[in-house]
Amino acid sequence: xxxxxxxxxxxxxxxxxxxxxxxxxxxxxxxxxxxxxxxxxxxxxxxxxxxxxxxxxxxxxxxxxxxxxxxxxxxxxxxxxxxxxxxxxxxxxxxxxxxxxxxxxxxxxxxxxxxxxxxxxxxxxxxxxxxxxxxxxxxxxxxxxxxxxxxxxxxxxxxxxxxxxxxxxxxxxxxxxxxxxxxxxxxxxxxxxxxxxxxxxxxxxxxxxxxxxxxxxxxxxxxxxxxxxxxxxxxxxxxxxxxxxxxxxxx
Amino acid sequence: xxxxxxxxxxxxxxxxxxxxxxxxxxxxxxxxxxxxxxxxxxxxxxxxxxxxxxxxxxxxxxxxxxxxxxxxxxxxxxxxxxxxxxxxxxxxxxxxxxxxxxxxxxxxxxxxxxxxxxxxxxxxxxxxxxxxxxxxxxxxxxxxxxxxxxxxxxxxxxxxxxxxxxxxxxxxxxxxxxxxxxxxxxxxxxxxxxxxxxxxxxxxxxxxxxxxxxxxxxxxxxxxxxxxxxxxxxxxxxxxxxxxxxxxxxxxxxxxxxxxxxxxxxxxxxxxxxxxxxxxxxxxxxxxxxxxxxxxxxxxxxxxxxxxxxxxxxxxxxxxxxxxxxxxxxxxxxxxxxxxxxxxxxxxxxxxxxxxxxxxxxxxxxxxxxxxxxxxxxxxxxxxxxxxxxxxxxxxxxxxxxxxxxxxxxxxxxxxxxxxxxxxxxxxxxxxxxxxxxxxxxxxxxxxxxxxxxxxxxxxxxxxxxxxxxxxxxxxxxxxxxxxxxxxxxxxxxxxxx
Numbered sequence: 066x067x068x069x070x071x072x073x074x075x076x077x078x079x080x081x082x083x084x085x086x087x088x089x090x091x092x093x094x095x096x097x098x099x100x101x102x103x104x105x106x107x108x109x110x111x112x113x114x115x116x117x118x119x120x121x122x123x124x125x126x127x128x129x130x131x132x133x134x135x136x137x138x139x140x141x142x143x144x145x146x147x148x149x150x151x152x153x154x155x156x157x158x159x160x161x162x163x164x165x166x167x168x169x170x171x172x173x174x175x176x177x178x179x180x181x182x183x184x185x186x187x188x189x190x191x192x193x194x195x196x197x198x199x200x201x202x203x204x205x206x207x208x209x210x211x212x213x214x215x216x217x218x219x220x221x222x223x224x225x226x227x228x229x230x231x232x233x234x235x236x237x238x239x240x241x242x243x244x245x246x247x248x249x250x251x252x253x254x255x256x257x258x259x260x261x262x263x264x265x266x267x268x269x270x271x272x273x274x275x276x277x278x279x280x281x282x283x284x285x286x287x288x289x290x291x292x293x294x295x296x297x298x299x300x301x302x303x304x305x306x307x308x309x310x311x312x313x314x315x316x
Numbered sequence: 317x318x319x320x321x322x323x324x325x326x327x328x329x330x331x332x333x334x335x336x337x338x339x340x341x342x343x344x345x346x347x348x349x350x351x352x353x354x355x356x357x358x359x360x361x362x363x364x365x366x367x368x369x370x371x372x373x374x375x376x377x378x379x380x381x382x383x384x385x386x387x388x389x390x391x392x393x394x395x396x397x398x399x400x401x402x403x404x405x406x407x408x409x410x411x412x413x414x415x416x417x418x419x420x421x422x423x424x425x426x427x428x429x430x431x432x433x434x435x436x437x438x439x440x441x442x443x444x445x446x447x448x449x450x451x452x453x454x455x456x457x458x459x460x461x462x463x464x465x466x467x468x469x470x471x472x473x474x475x476x477x478x479x480x481x482x483x484x485x486x487x488x489x490x491x492x493x494x495x496x497x498x499x500x501x502x503x504x505x506x507x508x509x510x511x512x513x514x515x516x517x518x519x520x521x522x523x524x525x526x527x528x529x530x531x532x533x534x535x536x537x538x539x540x541x542x543x544x545x546x547x548x549x550x551x552x553x554x555x556x557x558x559x560x561x562x563x564x565x566x567x568x569x570x571x572x573x574x575x576x577x578x579x580x581x582x583x584x585x586x587x588x589x590x591x592x593x594x595x596x597x598x599x600x601x602x603x604x605x606x607x608x609x610x611x612x613x614x615x616x617x618x619x620x621x622x623x624x625x626x627x628x629x630x631x632x633x634x635x636x637x638x639x640x641x642x643x644x645x646x647x648x649x650x651x652x653x654x655x656x657x658x659x660x661x662x663x664x665x666x667x668x669x670x671x672x673x674x675x676x677x678x679x680x681x682x683x684x685x686x687x688x689x690x691x692x693x694x695x696x697x698x699x700x701x702x703x704x705x706x707x708x709x710x711x712x713x714x715x716x717x718x719x720x721x722x723x724x725x726x727x728x729x730x731x732x733x734x735x736x737x738x739x740x741x742x743x744x745x746x747x748x749x750x751x752x753x754x755x756x757x758x759x760x761x762x763x764x765x766x767x768x769x770x771x772x773x774x775x776x777x778x779x780x781x782x783x784x785x786x787x788x789x790x791x792x793x794x795x796x797x798x799x800x801x802x803x804x805x806x807x808x809x810x811x812x813x814x
Contacts, residue, residue, distance in 0.1 A: 127470055285463075
């Protein structure tokens with residue numbers, strides 16, 4: 066086995082572990098942190114089905130962002146929607162035979178990559194052109210966009226400029242999944258693309274990308290507006306042990 | 317008037333270019349030792365305060381899912397940057413909600429995240445030091461906790477939660493704000509923010525009863541500490557004291573009288589406002605809330621009704637049940653608590669009140685949605701009732717009503733500029749500048765629809781507008797209470813023709 070293959074094999078196992086364990090840890094932490102008070106941003110739904118509806122439109126259409134700023138919404142929504150198609154398209158490298166619906170979205174995913182890079186470019190441009198956004202941008206905000214754009218461009222590069230051996234790539238990833246390791250093709254564009262993807266997976270649980278799980282735990286969005294009908298307990302959301310400790314403290 | 321320039325009203329709202337540091341000098345007076353100690357906080361900056369502050373921050377994050385999720389989730393998209401009235405009025409970029417949060421987030425990152433521990437400059441993480449504390453003191457007292465940013469944030473990040481946490485940390489290390497902490501002390505010992513003792517209260521109410529009788533010829537009572545009354549009215553103490561608040565109180569009394577409802581005020585719980593929320597102190601907020609429970613038990617009432625107030629109603633509606641409940645000793649047929657507008661609205665719906673809206677024909681009225689009512693509470697039994705019910709009460713009381721532009725009312729309403737514990741003369745520059753977006757909206761309807769009066773539903777809004785309207789060329793008495801309009805229009809049985 067080549068050094069390259071060994072390096073990428075280890076890298077993707079490590080990146081996957083960090084991504085999954087890191088996110089699981091963070092989500093668990095969010096779930097176990099108490100919500101001392103009711104703080105939905107009103108007007109808010111008064112029932113749980115209403116909250117589910119609010120959250121659904123928030124995460125699929127970015128409702129609040131749409132109310133706020135049409136440019137950020139446009140770039141942000143295009144990027145996220147395109148990313149979804151791009152990710153779905155990539156399922157073909159992890160399934161054999163390829164699921165039929167993945168085959169169906171496959172052509173869309175190809176063009177979605179352009180939309181994804183365009184959306185990211187729009188968001189990055191705002192960080193230079195709008196004085197308020199320039200002021201709040203730190204180095205990591207720029208680097209995150211650079212990373213995503215680089216992933217998009219290297220992906221597009223393989224699609225339209227220097228085709229890579231996708232059969233071998235697929236064999237490599239299926240090999241990872243079934244612990245039957247296969248060689249990683251030595252192709253600069255491909256290796257760069259995968260290196261950046263692994264980097265993204267590693268920084269995910271330690272960065273602002275936590276907004277992805279975070280939005281589901283945001284009390285201003287996920288609480289129902291019914292405090293008079295249903296008494297909210299200050300320990301709500303806390304783990305049982307924490308709740309007992311807090312109750313003992315307050316007595 | 318003062319050593320700053322009042323912003324000029326533009327014909328349409330403009331997002332200003334940033335002016336770094338333009339409000340860095342704005343700081344409220346620091347709480348004195350005894351104000352601090354009364355609330356259980358140290359009297360002055362404690363030894364090793366940097367570590368105490370960092371440790372407190374960690375505790376707060378562990379205790380609040382909101383804080384933890386908000387500190388982690390911001391992607392710096394910029395959606396909130398033009399939403400804060402203090403930014404729009406001052407151009408100081410640290411008054412952009414995200415930048416205000418970052419004052420605290422930078423410290424959180426430094427001590428509680430991997431990235432901040434090892435790559436501080438990459439993610440903008442900062443050590444907790446005196447310059448950071450000074451910035452906190454300045455800019456976390458330039459947030460009125462109005463939640464406008466939380467409406468527009470794609471993750472619902474509410475800067476109010478962040479500024480409450482920052483204020484609690486500052487209190488914990490001994491640097492509290494005089495205005496809030498002095499007032500909380502008064503409310504916890506005397507029973508109200510103004511420090512009015514029972515005899516003064518009784519005297520005031522007696523005087524008001526005489527005024528009403530003189531004006532209408534009808535005896536309308538203002539009961540205090542009356543055991544066995546059905547309703548306990550808890551209202552901001554400004555209602556006992558200042559115009560136009562007191563006209564609102566007269567309005568509530570007339571509504572109760574005409575509907576034949578038995579009610580009382582309590583001298584023990586003579587304050588609806590709960591400044592414990594402003595400083596983010598659960599314990600102090602709970603102490604104040606428990607006074608209301610105790611008064612309700614003592615007087616043996618069946619219902620609790622709140623007068624016109626903004627943050628008070630948020631605490632009452634959202635938190636009272638948690639802080640001081642359960643209220644199973646009250647009449648289960650009524651929500652606990654109720655807002656006076658809900659009471660009046662229900663009576664109007666049932667046709668139980670006779671109104672003559674022409675009594676307010678000298679006014680063209682518009683309505684200022686109070687931030688914490690619009691975005692932090694509800695009225696009635698349907699989503700958005702807090703926006704509908706006050707308007708319905710106003711429209712039943714006057715013939716000429718016009719709303720301000722849509723982006724300045726409803727869930728997008730602008731704060732009056734004085735909420736969140738900032739209603740103090742040492743912050744008058746901030747208050748004047750922060751009122752700019754509301755003044756522009758008011759100017760618009762004044763020019764195009766001949767609006768003469770601004771109805772408000774919150775004691776802070778009313779006090780703030782009385783103070784700052786003249787800076788913008790309006791008259792201070794252009795602000796009115798909703799129940800002042802009700803008071804003018806309601807027809808009492810046996811009332812003399814005017």
